Structures are given as structure tokens and as C-alpha cells.
Amino acid sequence: MGRLTTRAETRQVICGGVAIGGGAPVAIQSMTNTFTEDAAATAAQARALYDAGADIVRIAVPSMEAARAIPEIRARLEAGGGRDDAGAQCGALDFDASQDLRRVRRGATERLAAASQSSASASLSETPCSASRLRRSTRSPGSDSQGTDRRTALVADIHFDYKLAIAAIEAGADKVRINPGNIGGAERVKAVVDAAGAAGVPIRIGVNGGSLEDDLKGLHDVGRPAEALAESALRNIDLVRGMGFDALVVSIKSSDVMVNTEAHKLLAAATDVPLHIGITEAGYGSAGLAKSAVGIGALLAMGIGDTIRVSLTGDPVQEVAAARDILRAVNLLPGGITLVSCPTCGRCRVDLAALCEEVSAALAEAERGRIRAAAPITVALMGCAVNGPGEASGADFGVACGADGGVFFEKGARGESVPLDKIVETILAALEK
Numbered sequence: 001m002g003r004l005t006t007r008a009e010t011r012q013v014i015c016g017g018v019a020i021g022g023g024a025p026v027a028i029q030s031m032t033n034t035f036t037e038d039a040a041a042t043a044a045q046a047r048a049l050y051d052a053g054a055d056i057v058r059i060a061v062p063s064m065e066a067a068r069a070i071p072e073i074r075a076r077l078e079a080g081g082g083r084d085d086a087g088a089q090c091g092a093l094d095f096d097a098s099q100d101l102r103r104v105r106r107g108a109t110e111r112l113a114a115a116s117q118s119s120a121s122a123s124l125s126e127t128p129c130s131a132s133r134l135r136r137s138t139r140s141p142g143s144d145s146q147g148t149d150r151r152t153a154l155v156a157d158i159h160f161d162y163k164l165a166i167a168a169i170e171a172g173a174d175k176v177r178i179n180p181g182n183i184g185g186a187e188r189v190k191a192v193v194d195a196a197g198a199a200g201v202p203i204r205i206g207v208n209g210g211s212l213e214d215d216l217k218g219l220h221d222v223g224r225p226a227e228a229l230a231e232s233a234l235r236n237i238d239l240v241r242g243m244g245f246d247a248l249v250v251s252i253k254s255s256d257v258m259v260n261t262e263a264h265k266l267l268a269a270a271t272d273v274p275l276h277i278g279i280t281e282a283g284y285g286s287a288g289l290a291k292s293a294v295g296i297g298a299l300l301a302m303g304i305g306d307t308i309r310v311s312l313t314g315d316p317v318q319e320v321a322a323a324r325d326i327l328r329a330v331n332l333l334p335g336g337i338t339l340v341s342c343p344t345c346g347r348c349r350v351d352l353a354a355l356c357e358e359v360s361a362a363l364a365e366a367e368r369g370r371i372r373a374a375a376p377i378t379v380a381l382m383g384c385a386v387n388g389p390g391e392a393s394g395a396d397f398g399v400a401c402g403a404d405g406g407v408f409f410e411k412g413a414r415g416e417s418v419p420l421d422k423i424v425e426t427i428l429a430a431l432e433k
Contacts, residue, residue, distance in 0.1 A: 010275065015155065015202055020276075024306070030320050039069040045316070047152070048317055070168060154175075156168030157176075158176055158178050179208070181211030207250070208253065237250060260279055264304050278309040278310060292326070308326070340392065342391075345384075355381060399426065404419070408426055
């Protein structure tokens with residue numbers, strides 16, 4: 001199925017090998033909620049996020065101790081991400097451990113800049129975009145190390161103290177997130193920009209209603225918050241570009257879905273900087289999921305958004321699962337397996353919810369391990385003949401259930417009867433074909 005709209009054209013930046021913007025697949029982000037100073041715990045959670053399907057992981061850097069933990073977090077991630085398996089290798093790491101990484105990254109940045117000057121394209125390079133697209137189409141959540149890039153891009157989240165941003169860059173962060181409105185003035189922003197430029201890492205400018213410029217607070221207060229957010233972002237983009245730095249990503253998240261949507265429409269129309277989208281402080285449980293799905297999905301359906309984070313209270317792994325579901329719902333997640341099912345009614349004679357739970361777990365395991373779905377696959381579980389092969393004819397295959405079993409169907413064509421206890425096995429067998 002095709003996309004509803006064409007994605008907005010943006011420049012491309014590279015974050016730890018992950019392309020953002022310029023036509024690259026929408027990158028999935030999340031953020032650890034461990035104490036970053038605990039490198040073992042942070043690496044373990046970052047690895048869990050990567051295994052769930054995250055492309056980029058952000059870590060809070062509220063102290064110099066947290067910044068100094070970045071090399072060890074990196075080493076543990078690249079050694080497997082466990083609490084103990086990399087301890088002997090990482091215990092003595094300090095800032096010098098990332099010198100080679102920074103030299104390689106500077107070289108890559110110089111090559112990308114040269115490619116940009118010789119190309120009419122707005123993106124820095126087409127090669128990183130193609131590589132990212134290949135990774136996304138072949139890597140399922142949890143896919144492992146044999147010939148696959150295990151490296152997770154790490155972003156340092158900075159507030160208030162510009163020295164922490166510089167320290168995080170020197171420690172090997174792949175990107176830093178700053179809010180110029182609370183970092184302490186143009187001179188301090190310039191110090192961060194210079195460090196990022198020297199290391200070859202991008203900067204995400206994060207704007208929110210709490211740190212607007214004084215003259216824009218009036219707009220916010222008189223019921224024009226979307227305009228205030230967009231204008232603040234544009235001013236900060238101009239500020240940093242005026243310092244000779246263009247490897248930027250920008251975010252202007254709001255917790256109000258309508259304000260968020262309008263602000264992003266204004267910003268997308270005014271800049272080619274890649275946009276990091278989401279709904280901030282979306283909340284907890286089903287309410288947070290619904291708010292995020294509506295807010296992020298609406299922007300993606302309009303072609304707006306180059307990287308996303310679903311912000312939910314609790315285990316951040318659920319953010320990655322939700323992000324993948326949102327991208328899949330708007331046809332922006334290449335490959336993968338989607339399970340569809342009917343809501344059930346009085347005709348249903350099977351516990352379809354329990355069966356869906358079982359099949360969903362089996363499909364997730366298949367997607368992590370043996371089965372790589374380069375093309376999207378839709379599997380249907382229907383509660384009766386009415387919602388069977390006819391209504392689910394758009395599925396690749398599925399089962400219409402009855403009291404004692406079901407009927408397998410493929411592309412709307414009826415197949416053999418299947419005993420209830422063989423439904424999962426039958427579906428997995430069809431996936432293997």
C-alpha cells in the first residue's frame with residue numbers, strides 16, 4: 001500500500017552511522033531512565049532498546065560523572081551490553097578511549113561535506129541514506145551480531161550547563177541535544193558548536209514553551225503557542241547556522257496534540273532541517289499511547305518527521321514498540337509482520353484475545369530470530385466465518401476460527417481446516433515458506 005503523502009524534503013545528518021532526514025527511513029529513538037553514572041545499567045537498558053528496534057538512544061547527562069561514563073557505556077554496548085560481560089574491558093576507560101572514534105568521525109564528516117558541495121541534492125550524501133535503508137529492511141528487532149552493525153547511536157541530553165555538552169562530545173557522544181534558550185547565551189552556544197564541529201557530530205536543537213525568548217512569551221500567552229514554538233526554533237536554527245554549523249536536527253515538542261501539529265506544520269514549511277517529532281509528556285499507559293499515536297501519526301501522514309520518539313512513563317522499551325507500530329500503521333516501516341484481528345462479537349466461539357496473545361508472542365519471536373521479513377507480511381486472526389477470508393482478504397494469510405479450530409486462508413482463498421492447538425504452528429509454517 002502506498003503512502004498517503006510525500007515526505008517533506010529535508011537535509012540529511014548522520015548520527016553514529018544512522019541517517020536522519022534526506023529521504024532516509026524514519027529513525028526510532030528512545031531514552032534511558034537509568035542513572036547514566038551507572039554505566040553497566042545504562043548500557044544494559046540501551047542494549048534492550050536497540051534489541052527492541054531503536055536506532056538511536058538518548059542518555060541524560062546531568063553531571064560530569066555522567067559524561068565520563070559515556071566511553072564505558074559505549075564499550076559495554078559494543079561488547080554485548082550486559083552488566084558484567086564487559087566490565088574487565090571497560091573499567092579503566094576515560095576520555096582518551098574515544099580519540100580514535102572522533103578522528104574517524106571527523107574524516108567521515110569531511111567526506112560527506114565534500115560530497116555535498118559536488119551534489120545538487122539537499123542531502124549531505126546519498127550513500128549513508130542507502131546504507132540505513134538496507135539496515136532497516138534487513139534487521140528485525142533483536143537481530144544479532146553475525147555481519148550486522150550492533151552499534152547503537154548515543155545522544156547526550158544536556159540542559160543548562162554548556163560544559164557538559166562539550167564533555168559529552170569529547171567522551172564520544174554521537175550527537176548532543178541542547179536548548180539554546182537555557183544553555184546560557186550565544187558565547188556558550190558557540191563553544192558547543194565549535195566542539196561539535198571539531199568532532200564531526202550533529203546537534204539537536206530542542207525548543208519548548210518553558211524557555212521561549214521574552215518577546216515570544218507574549219505570543220504564547222495570547223493563545224498563539226504554535227507560532228511561538230516555530231519562531232523560536234527558526235531563530236535558534238539561524239543562530240547556529242550563523243556560527244558556520246549546519247549539521248542540525250530540531251524538535252519543538254508540545255504535550256498538546258493540536259499545538260504540536262500546528263507548530264510542526266509551520267516549521268516544516270519554513271526550514272529544511274530534519275525534524276525530530278513526538279508528543280512530550282504524553283503520559284502513562286493507554287492514554288499516553290493514544291496521544292502519541294494521534295500526534296505523531298498525524299504528522300507522519302502529512303509527510304513531516306525524520307526521527308521519532310514516543311514519550312511514555314515507565315519502561316522505555318514500550319516506547320520503541322509503540323514507535324514501530326505507529327510507523328507501520330502509516331506504511332513507513334519497511335518489512336515486518338503485522339497481526340490484524342477482529343474485535344469479536346456474539347458469533348465468536350473461541351477466546352480470540354488469548355489466541356492473539358499467543359500468536360503475537362510467536363510472531364515477535366519469529367521476527368527477532370529465524371524469519372526476516374524484507375517485505376511486509378500481514379497475518380489475520382478472525383473470530384468467525386463472517387470476518388474470515390472475505391473481510392480479511394487483504395491479509396497475506398490467516399485463520400478464521402470456530403469452536404473447535406479454524407480454516408486457514410491465503411490471499412482470500414480458503415485452505416485446509418486447522419485444529420485449535422495447531423493454529424500457531426500453521427501460521428509459523430506459512431511464514432517460513
